[in-house]
Amino acid sequence: MKASHLALIALLALTFSSAFAFDPSPLQDFCVAINDTKTTDGVFVNGKFCKNPKLVNANDFFFSGLKKGDTSGPLGSSVTVVDVTKILGLNTLGISLARLDFAPKGLNPPHIHPRATEILVVLEGTLHVGFVTSNPNNRLFTKVLNKGDVFVFPIGLIHFQLNMGKTNAVAISGLSSQNPGLITIAKNVFGSNPPISSEVLAKAFQVDAKIINYLEKQF
Numbered sequence: 001m002k003a004s005h006l007a008l009i010a011l012l013a014l015t016f017s018s019a020f021a022f023d024p025s026p027l028q029d030f031c032v033a034i035n036d037t038k039t040t041d042g043v044f045v046n047g048k049f050c051k052n053p054k055l056v057n058a059n060d061f062f063f064s065g066l067k068k069g070d071t072s073g074p075l076g077s078s079v080t081v082v083d084v085t086k087i088l089g090l091n092t093l094g095i096s097l098a099r100l101d102f103a104p105k106g107l108n109p110p111h112i113h114p115r116a117t118e119i120l121v122v123l124e125g126t127l128h129v130g131f132v133t134s135n136p137n138n139r140l141f142t143k144v145l146n147k148g149d150v151f152v153f154p155i156g157l158i159h160f161q162l163n164m165g166k167t168n169a170v171a172i173s174g175l176s177s178q179n180p181g182l183i184t185i186a187k188n189v190f191g192s193n194p195p196i197s198s199e200v201l202a203k204a205f206q207v208d209a210k211i212i213n214y215l216e217k218q219f
Contacts, residue, residue: 030089030093032051032061032091048088051088060087061089063082066080068170071106075109076105077103080099082098083097083178083180084096096174096178096180097172098172099172107163110159110185111184112159113153113155114156115179115180116175117152117153117155117175118159119150119151120145120171120172122145122150123170124147125147126145127144127171128162129151132159190215
């Protein structure tokens with residue numbers, strides 16, 4: 001086989017491996033993060049310095065306090081995320097967790113996790129959940145979930161959860177990244193800093209600029 005063909009195959013292999021990789025697979029048992037970026041006693045991996053393995057202890061893999069969140073806000077929901085910032089041992093392991101609490105009719109508004117697929121299980125209550133596929137189809141997939149039901153939200157797609165019941169609801173989500181990220185659609189569009197031009201948003205949403213100004217004041 002010619003050298004040029006080998007080079008092309010190698011390039012394609014590298015491209016595909018990069019395209020399908022999310023959080024990097026660890027090359028050791030663990031790589032516990034440390035927040036002190038000035039340290040010289042560590043290795044910089046995926047945005048975090050890693051602690052000397054000889055200094056690692058059980059607390060590096062432990063989090064206490066996954067309790068009910070405050071649902072008294074205007075949305076009636078609370079999300080408590082346990083990611084690499086809360087459990088430093090999650091660094092390079094490609095996983096995190098969230099607890100979702102809902103008051104009656106509470107909403108976790110349409111949002112995106114740019115770096116993670118989410119799998120949700122309902123512990124209490126009844127949730128109306130759904131996600132929307134990308135352009136051009138924009139298909140909406142929805143389901144009503146009861147206690148013990150599980151639903152998956154694919155990576156990077158807009159999704160939401162609404163408590164349909166008259167009582168509180170609780171769910172737990174697993175996410176396929178140590179740092180899944182969060183883009184809340186309404187907040188990011190109407191509450192950006194500095195604000196997006198009203199002219200841009202008015203034309204994008206095909207509404208009067210006064211409506212855009214009103215929405216921006218909400219955020």
